[in-house]
Amino acid sequence: AQRVTQPEKLLSVFKGAPVELKCNYSYSGSPELFWYVQYSRQRLQLLLRHISRESIKGFTADLNKGETSFHLKKPFAQEEDSAMYYCALIGSSNTGKLIFGQGTTLQVKP
């Protein structure tokens, strides 16, 4: 079964501290993995995708197939990073169906 697990509902850190939002997945093939972000009162938007290996707003995520993880990291959190973060996978590129994790609220305190 396809599943995405984000074990933390809330992660609270101080400004300037490192951040790691955990994501584990369950999928038998080779999934495409994504991180989406939803700022307060805004729509969901793509943050980054594993296939492009990019860094957006200082965030990076590395796909670890051995551990079936795709953790999101940032070395120095900023207050404007406070938002809801969703890890998601697409199991079959033909359908494009996104399977979302439960989401983690990141709270960056001043």
Next chain:
Amino acid sequence: GAVVSQHPSRVICKSGTSVKIECRSLDFQATTMFWYRQFPKQSLMLMATSNEGSKATYEQGVEKDKFLINHASLTLSTLTVTSAHPEDSSFYICSARNLGTAYNEQFFGPGTRLTVL
């Protein structure tokens, strides 16, 4: 960039009535759109895949006669909640897949807040 709109942004209706929610891709054509439901502080649950010119594909447990989906054009999909009840109150979000982007990226609408009294 690619923009997806939803209308209305919020709707309040009486129990037993039907409500239609529109999802439009404003500057690109979308053969595939998706409808999600989001409960407060919870994840997005995929309800169905809307395919232009053909029947929608529903996820397990989603009643197709309850949630009617029509994808009549390449820029518009509608979700009709029929005979709505209080338990249908939720935040409904659509997304549209832009095949013109490098990774067939999905773009999300702002969501529609449905409250059934």
